Amino acid sequence: MRIDLHTHSVASDGTDAPAALVAAAARAGLDVVALTDHDTTRGWAEAEAAVPVHGVALVRGAEISCLVDRMSVHLLSYLHDPEHAGLLEEGERTREARLQRARAMVDLIAEDLDLTWADVEAQTVPGTTVGRPHIADALAARGHVADRSAAFATVLAAGSRYYVPHYAPDAAHAVRLVRAAGGVPVLAHPGALVRGRILSDEAIGRLVDAGLAGIEVDHRDHDDAQRRRLAGIAAEAGLVVTGSSDYHGAGKPNVLGERTTSPEALEAIEDQGRLPVVRP
Numbered sequence: 580m581r582i583d584l585h586t587h588s589v590a591s592d593g594t595d596a597p598a599a600l601v602a603a604a605a606r607a608g609l610d611v612v613a614l615t616d617h618d619t620t621r622g623w624a625e626a627e628a629a630v631p632v633h634g635v636a637l638v639r640g641a642e643i644s645c646l647v648d649r650m651s652v653h654l655l656s657y658l659h660d661p662e663h664a665g666l667l668e669e670g671e672r673t674r675e676a677r678l679q680r681a682r683a684m685v686d687l688i689a690e691d692l693d694l695t696w697a698d699v700e701a702q703t704v705p706g707t708t709v710g711r712p713h714i715a716d717a718l719a720a721r722g723h724v725a726d727r728s729a730a731f732a733t734v735l736a737a738g739s740r741y742y743v744p745h746y747a748p749d750a751a752h753a754v755r756l757v758r759a760a761g762g763v764p765v766l767a768h769p770g771a772l773v774r775g776r777i778l779s780d781e782a783i784g785r786l787v788d789a790g791l792a793g794i795e796v797d798h799r800d801h802d803d804a805q806r807r808r809l810a811g812i813a814a815e816a817g818l819v820v821t822g823s824s825d826y827h828g829a830g831k832p833n834v835l836g837e838r839t840t841s842p843e844a845l846e847a848i849e850d851q852g853r854l855p856v857v858r859p
């Protein structure tokens with residue numbers, strides 16, 4: 580069984596349509612793939628319809644933007660009720676804040692570079708959760724940068740003069756909301772040094788107290804030391820351990836199935852989730 584529990588479609592900052600992502604999962608030899616777009620479940624229906632076509636099981640999920648002491652933290656939610664009012668409201672609030680933030684960043688960038696909001700919109704489909712990757716694609720389309728990575732290294736970097744932060748819920752609050760919606764909260768890449776500051780053991784402990792179910796230990800942004808640290812925390816707290824690609828289509832070098840999750844871990848997640856895994 581090959582199981583990849585973290586991917587993105589055009590519903591957020593991936594470049595594959597949801598059905599194309601399921602097809603790509605089949606080609607990559609995966610048995611199970613989770614669709615975890617940033618702050619939205621808009622890709623679920625199309626991905627579900629593709630399950631019998633391509634013979635890959637689907638875990639319906641999302642990656643929720645959160646903050647801990649103003650540090651950006653990502654929380655994966657699996658198998659939650661997509662209609663749960665509290666979780667839905669937080670998601671919409673974050674998506675709206677992301678939109679205003681992206682507009683503010685484009686206004687700042689436009690002072691120095693030829694770039695319009697229409698350029699960014701051209702990189703999205705209706706309902707997309709807008710993020711810096713779409714601004715990156717717009718910058719690349721205008722020839723200002725070579726690709727997303729180049730944009731993130733310069734214009735879009737967290738320390739750049741064009742960078743604007745956005746609202747996101749506190750992570751412990753988000754963990755409780757995910758549980759209230761019947762979802763299974765798993766901390767995404769908490770030891771990703773490449774993203775800047777990382778969560779301390781104490782901060783992770785507070786999320787465990789709030790109801791955290793698991794930690795994404797195996798991720799390309801973790802070095803061996805981080806993997807060992809996070810596996811230790813998970814073992815001590817009795818948490819599920821996952822591994823995933825964080826695939827973004829052509830938007831990132833991450834390859835489907837480059838990191839995987841054990842069948843036992845998936846079983847523990849399905850046991851705790853309100854929704855079933857969609858099987859072919």
Ligand code: AMP
Pocket residue numbers: 592709710711712727728731732827830831
């Ligand atoms: P945002 O959530 O709008 O602040 O943008 C962060 C998103 O950008 C993350 O979810 C990543 O998928 C993506 N990202 C971050 N760094 C890079 C990079 N170097 N190349 C491509 N995508 C990136």
Ligand code: FE
Pocket residue numbers: 587592617827
């Ligand atoms: Fe992303």
Ligand code: FE
Pocket residue numbers: 642653767768
């Ligand atoms: Fe993430």
Ligand code: ZN
Pocket residue numbers: 585586587642825
């Ligand atoms: Zn992700």
